[in-house]
Amino acid sequence: MAKSEGTKANLEKKFDINQINRPLKINSPDFESILKEIKRDEYKRRSGNTKENPYYAMELIRKSGLGAIQLPAEFGGSNVSIRDLLYAVIRLAEADPDAAHILRFHYSFVERILRESDSEKSNNKLLEKIASGAIVGNAFAEINHRNVGGQGVFDTTLTPDGEGYRLNGIKYFSTGTLYSDLVAITASTPEGTPVSVIIPTNREGVFLDDDWDGIGQRLTGSGTTRLQNVYVHKEEVNELSDNTTRFSSLLQLYLHAVIAGILRSVVSDAANLVKNRKRTFSFAAAELPREDPQLLQIIGEISSIAFTAESLVLISADAINKASSSAVNGVIDFSLSHHASLLAAQTKVIVDELALKASTLLFDVGGASATKQSAHLDRHWRNIRTIASHNPTVYKARVIGDYKVNGHELPLKKGYL
Structure with a gap:
């Protein structure tokens, strides 16, 4: 050879x-x-x-x-x-x-x-x-999902059928379910009791539509789950309970762990752009981009943003770990859970703004060639923008301020996700 x-x-x-x-x-x-x-x-x-x-x-x-x-x-x-x-x-x-x-x-x-x-x-x-x-996916979100008397009410229904049940409904934003082996689904019984059903995704009557058309995170399978007369065994059903502390800090912080990972790629892409560029501009401070102090300063700022995001995520993760470890029969200590939720909210307020800034600064070091579609560098901004749109930042900032000024605790999340 x-x-x-x-x-x-x-x-x-x-x-x-x-x-x-x-x-x-x-x-x-x-x-x-x-x-x-x-x-x-x-x-x-x-x-x-x-x-x-x-x-x-x-x-x-x-x-x-x-x-x-x-x-x-x-x-x-x-x-x-x-x-x-x-x-x-x-x-x-x-x-x-x-x-x-x-x-x-x-x-x-x-x-x-x-x-x-x-x-x-x-x-x-x-x-x-x-x-x-x-892998376990979810089908929780509904267009008309509402809470009545503090209890979740779902249009998706679970009705008795012989020894088991039949499940019917439509769910949206089923992130990850397209790739999952099992799916957790929320529904209401005829009596209005909220329940959780966990079934295989290949069960007859389960249809997973890959119809997510967001500007970012395009391949997450965050599409529609349609349930058409799906048979459910009794042992696959659990009544949803409010006996746990329902702060959603892990689900929230998880999104910022994804953003922190994207920022690592923004840093490496920005550094490679400057390192490999030969051309510069007439007003540049150096003949080679990799020796230009202004470009190096931007790289340093992007790197510092990435470091800050990752550090905040890991600090908040420690608080969630402490809260989760306090659980007795599934019930988490309220004050520890509240503190973890506060840190996750504060992380979001800071990381969303800085991450979007970093993904924009990326183009300041690359010149017009960085905007070529073949370079795909816009994916970082689109992905970050899409993830940051979960639970708008303005709501998080407001409740943090209300807690600091008036001592009002952060609200418990609505629903069961």
Whole structure:
């Protein structure tokens, strides 16, 4: 074999997922190998200018055990803290922000199960499925979802049918469900009782539409879930309870872990633009862009924003971990949960503004060539803008101010997501 042929063959060598050791450890060589392969796949799909979904990335996540890292050792997991979980999410989002976002509900769902009593966990068959690679999606959001007397009311209905039930309805913003093996669905019984149903996504009558058309995070599968006379077994139904402290700080902070990961990519893309550019402008402070102090200052600012975002996420993650660890039979200490929610809200207020600034500054170091569609650098701003639009910042800032001035506690979240 000629040398050139040997080099080509080596470059095209297929990634062997079977070489990954389990349980997967954060910051291990195996973890880095998985991220590298997911990043390679994301770049390949993006470079093709086609809407090619990250099915391969999700298969790597299943088979490597990345989706099961929260589980205790007896279930084959790594028992990671919430801080380490969100660090892993940041790194995953750096490689592929869609893949990281897809897992938002999955990781939150697992954390909720792990708050249960030891006896409940040991009898929970879902943990066994997750340990074997199952990914859990959600179908919660409805256009007309409302609360009556503090209780969620859903247009999606669960009605008795013989030994089981029939499920009918339409759900929106079902992020990640397109790639999931199981889906958690909220519904109302004929008596108006809110329930949760967990069923396989390939059950007859479950239709997952890949119709999300947002400007960013385009491949997260955040589309419509249609439920047409789906049969549900009795053991797949649980009545929704308000016996836990319903702050949603992990779900909120998770989004900013994804943003922090995107900012890591903004830093590397900005540095590469300046490092590789040869042309400069007549008013430039140096002949080579990589020696231009003004461009270097912008890179330093972008890097500092990325550092700030990641630091805030991890500090807030520690507070969530402390709150979650306080749970007794699933019930979290109120004050610890409130504090964690406050930190998550404060993180959002700062990170949203700085992240959008960083993704705009990226174009200040690249010149007009950075705006070429083939460069795809606009994806960072679009992705950040889309994620930041979850739970508008103005509401978070207002309740933080109300708490600081008037001592009014942050409101409990509405609904069950």
